[in-house]
Amino acid sequence: LAKTTQPISMDSYEGQEVNITCSHNNIATNDYITWYQQFPSQGPRFIIQGYKTKVTNEVASLFIPADRKSSTLSLPRVSLSDTAVYYCLVGGPYNQGGKLIFGQGTELSVKP
Amino acid sequence: EAGVAQSPRYKIIEKRQSVAFWCNPISGHATLYWYQQILGQGPKLLIQFQNNGVVDDSQLPKDRFSAERLKGVDSTLKIQPAKLEDSAVYLCASSAGRADSYEQYFGPGTRLTVT
Numbered sequence: 001l002a003k004t005t006q007p008i009s010m011d012s013y014e015g016q017e018v019n020i021t022c023s024h025n026n027i028a029t030n031d032y033i034t035w036y037q038q039f040p041s042q043g044p045r046f047i048i049q050g051y052k053t054k055v056t057n058e059v060a061s062l063f064i065p066a067d068r069k070s071s072t073l074s075l076p077r078v079s080l081s082d083t084a085v086y087y088c089l090v091g092g093p094y095n096q097g098g099k100l101i102f103g104q105g106t107e108l109s110v111k112p
Numbered sequence: 113e114a115g116v117a118q119s120p121r122y123k124i125i126e127k128r129q130s131v132a133f134w135c136n137p138i139s140g141h142a143t144l145y146w147y148q149q150i151l152g153q154g155p156k157l158l159i160q161f162q163n164n165g166v167v168d169d170s171q172l173p174k175d176r177f178s179a180e181r182l183k184g185v186d187s188t189l190k191i192q193p194a195k196l197e198d199s200a201v202y203l204c205a206s207s208a209g210r211a212d213s214y215e216q217y218f219g220p221g222t223r224l225t226v227t
Contacts, residue, residue, distance in 0.1 A: 043218025102154035
């Protein structure tokens with residue numbers, strides 16, 4: 001199983017770029033990397049997904065190096081409302097033996 | 113588009129009692145997941161359904177937990193008998209079921225307290 005490791009917490013200020021890294025040393029060939037955001041008393045919300053290189057959408061970018069043993073979620077110009085817990089999820093197709101494993105989460109605190 | 117619905121939102125029971133949670137996924141979503149999230153931890157997958165068939169229940173404590181998804185739509189998760197360590201938030205999620213997508217839509221969860 002692809003065990004994931006994330007920093008427990010990070011602090012930032014409004015307007016800064018935040019990079020959160022997730023380590024997944026034994027990621028399988030068929031595994032994808034997905035990031036979620038979770039606010040208190042809510043279910044996680046999908047942010048972005050990637051397999052390799054770089055993926056960008058309207059809210060974030062995801063950088064995955066060639067060896068895929070880690071991934072970095074980049075949040076540009078954070079605001080106070082980005083204060084939340086961020087999880088990486090590594091997993092592959094169930095019909096190929098894939099398992100879905102969430103990280104422990106990184107608690108991001110954005111200050112004014 | 114309606115989101116994933118779960119009920120109840122909160123439940124308090126005594127140990128050794130039984131409890132059931134209900135989930136209604138987004139219409140048309142083939143894949144349904146049940147997760148357990150203990151305070152301060154990431155969600156742990158308990159069971160994954162593809163339509164009404166189980167595709168992964170490797171982390172489901174089958175001596176006390178059971179789940180079903182009749183007709184490939186709604187699902188129920190049951191715990192019988194409950195233990196103190198079952199206190200957690202139980203999250204239901206659904207996805208369209210594409211093999212290369214893990215974009216899951218989560219419900220608000222059911223917070224279970226076992227006393």
